[in-house]
Amino acid sequence: MTTGRIIIFTGGSLEESDIKEIQPGDTVIGADYGAWFLVQHGISPDFSAGDFDSVTEEQLRKIQQSSKQFVSCDPINKNLSDTELALEYAIQMEPAEIIIFGAIGTRLDHTLANIQILSKVLKRGIPCSIWNRHNRITITDSVHVVSRNDFPYVSLIPLSNEVTGITLEGFMYPLHDAVLSIGESLGISNRLLQETGTITLKKGLLLVIQSKDE
Structure with missing residues (x-):
């Protein structure tokens, strides 16, 4: 359980300015490519999860080495998207707030799914929003x-x-x-x-x- 914020970086469109939003005391989660984005920018994820089909074997090795906790799942036989997998972990920690970066990207299907899963967090009474350079999205x-x-x-x-x-x-x-x-x-x-x-x-x-x- 954490009383602070959880920041999730997932595999959509990410920018260097997103890193600046991380504050001392935040728990940082990387989902698939989002974990590699964090590692690239010198951030050691508290938790990394996903099927990691968006990174190379060398990048995956570095993610494993840099992450405090790491969970990999089969890219075919899974029921949750990488973002939802990370979000499930975040919900279990009962944080004060969850912020998601990289939930908006070129794949409209993923973007819509990521917006809709905000309702899952709403049911748990945890403030949750999706951020990028142009938007702050919540339900x-x-x-x-x-x-x-x-x-x-x-x-x-x-x-x-x-x-x-x-x-x-x-x-x-x-x-x-x-x-x-x-x-x-x-x-x-x-x-x-x-x-x-x-x-x-x-x-x-x-x-x-x-x-x-x-």
Whole structure:
């Protein structure tokens, strides 16, 4: 069990600036290529997991040597993606927060799957989000507070057929007891008017994306 943050690096698009987000006391997990990315940048993963079909044998050897814990699985006979495997391990540690880098990439199927597995962490009551240079992505089913930062746009996208009772406070475009349904774009590109904004909903699953263009 850990009381701090867990940072997961998985095998999508990763940048050197992502490394700078690691803070002292964070537990760092590498999933497949994400583990090699960490090792390349002088970071020894606390835990590395995956089928490692995205690295060479030499890279895999260095990952094993550098990781404090290491688990390899068969690339064919497995039920979980590398990201979900790492996330399962993180959930068991009951951290204060989980942040995932590399969950967005060229493979749209992997990106969508990674976004959807955020709901698994939500059920455990652990704040969890996907980060990259342009986005901060999370899921809520009740109340979520958004803080003003370098990501000026806030978009709300329903993940269930309907999300009901949506109320927004502190936003340029407020809502009160509104309904968002799949296929509607009403919740796209809102902005904060204050330092924080509160999103409240009664029923459903809502994707919250803070984003920027540059």
